[in-house]
Amino acid sequence: MKKRTRKGRVLLLGLVLLSYACKTPPAPSEAADAEALEQALWRAGASVFSPENYDLYKDGLKTAKENLAREKAKFGWFRNYDPIRSEFRDLLKKGTDLLQAIQNKKAIKSKALEEQSLSLKSRVERLKDMTLYFNESGAVRKNLSQAEIKLTQADLLIGKEQFEPVGDILQGCRLYVKQAEEAIASLLDRYLDKDQLEKWKRWADETIAESQKRAAVAILVNKLERKLILYRKGDVVASYDIGLGRFGLSDKLYSGDEATPEGRYQVIKKIPSSPFYKALLINYPNEEDKKAFALAKKNGQVPFQVGIGGSIEIHGGGKDSLTKGCVGLEDGDMDDVYRLAVVGTPVTIVGALSVENSILAEIKAFEKK
Template identity: 35%
Template sequence: MRFLNYGRAIALPFIILFFSACNSSPPPPEIKLLKDIDFELHKIDAVKYAPDEYNKFKVNLRVLKDKIVQEESKFSIFRNYESIQKNIRDIIADGKKLLIDINEDKSKRKEIISDKIKKLEDKARIINELTLKVNVGASTRKLLTKGDIAIREAKASIDIERYDSTMEKVESATALLNEAEKLVIPTLKRYSQNDIINKWRKSVRDAIEESKRKKMAAIVVDKAERTLTLYKTGKILQVFNIGFGRYGYRDKLFSGDDATPEGRYKIIKKSGKGESKYYKALLLDYPNQEDRKEFLKAKKRGLISKNARIGGLIEIHGGGEDSTTNGCIALENSHMDELFDKVAIGTPVTIVGATSIENELYFGLKELEGNSNLIKR
């Protein structure tokens, strides 16, 4: 009996210890949530977007892990996680706030960069449309192509949230399009300056007045509108669509520049069908005295080479308004037939850039300038 009592005395502490172990404090369930938050912060590159806050979070997390390891090293009956519960909740709150802040920051970055890309796409479109009207050479087309590639690469980078890479591509595209813009602007500006347009208007008024006074035919070519207007005794008889050289919107300076001259000319030769490789042709008296004077001025100012020649053989000819010329003015053959029969040697021809400030090149310039101002903001 005494032995039985002794056995009970020994077993009782172990039974108590067993049930106490069963009732020991389990690890906080929030630990899994904390691990998930840590994983999400790593996944969204928190170290890049909020390095100081993320470093603080990681330090607190390491301290917490050390406390948990220390607690787990104890015999289960002595474990108590209550003392670190508040610490866990605080770190979870910090981690959640950091997640929200970073995601909001990334969202704002994406919105800002996407807006920049959209404006760059608009700028590329505007310049491209203008270069189809105002040919400014292969260098501009090359810049536009490179700019377009940089824009597409930027869009690909933003889709995978590589914002640093995206901004590099955006800056590259901006620089390329700015260079292309510089090449387009000088030609466009001529069509938006009131003093130049007023001079062109006066030339047209004088031509119409002369036609009326002398009861004769007169031709007016408007580059901006791409039209040739035939007047008779000061009144419009017919209007034809025209084409001209790849640099036709510029004023001709020298031989080989493919520009169409501007000024007052007259027809000095008529070449009928079979006499011109462009169906029929009306040869103008370019260069006239004013052209020669401007040519010499340009040479003295160093605007053109000392070896440059002034050029000549500027015609109004057939071949179609879509044909490319070297500075001449082209009409559809059927329109050339109509014009050819209604003019004579000596008929005055006035060529101007525009007769109104409200021309498509002016509006193109304003659209381009507006876009550039938006990009700078």
């Protein structure tokens, strides 16, 4: 009985020893982390942003997995996961660094594209302001609207980190912006013409000199600056903001062109009660206008059966409403001008007096781009 108990104890001890010897170390948890990191790298766009390093990571992962499988295939007593764990840890370190590098690359790319987008947005905004200033609401404004849509689309893609198509979209946007800039620049081409500017300057100087000589009131309208300047005895009495027609920056040539004439005119009638508050009718067309119209008609620049037009006024009704070629003033300002002007008061309308004004500087800047 005693012998049997002893045998049992030896057997039990043997079993305990065997079970301890058969106990195998756990497989490294880093293996699953390395797999998850591979997915994270793929989602981060590793194949696009760092394809070579991503391939190296995948190769490393494959080798580590094979080594792990080989180790697992060994009999429990002989398994040693330490080198495999170390291999996975190295891999995880490399993968984490790679992920960080990709995120940095993406951040740089994203920032660069956002900057391009912002720069275009600022150009679009400036051009939109100019379209309002010049009453250019046609093709230019439409181009700018399309440019804005492209910019929104680009921003959406940048937000989704889908950078590849953004370059083309921004290029499309640039084309619209360029077309708008060219259209505005062409509208203002003649404002950069030196001879033209000298002629306008001469008209203005003569008008001021006349006001001084006759000790009378004279009116000078500067279309580009959108100003009406009132002179008395050669001195500036007041300056008012004005509104022009849709094509106010062009020189009037014929009826219905919605352009504002340029030249030396006079007030020929004071209208105390007009549909536009009060008005001063000027003697458009003058002799020069008639000559220009005849020449344009001869050259086929005027639509068939269209006359030279007339009824050009300085009137109230507001500076921000679109006129058909007249000069619009706020009612309060019109009161001042109306009170001081008399029939015969000289009214000189010029395009611009200086190339140094801010609008022309912007146009010049466009041309350099």
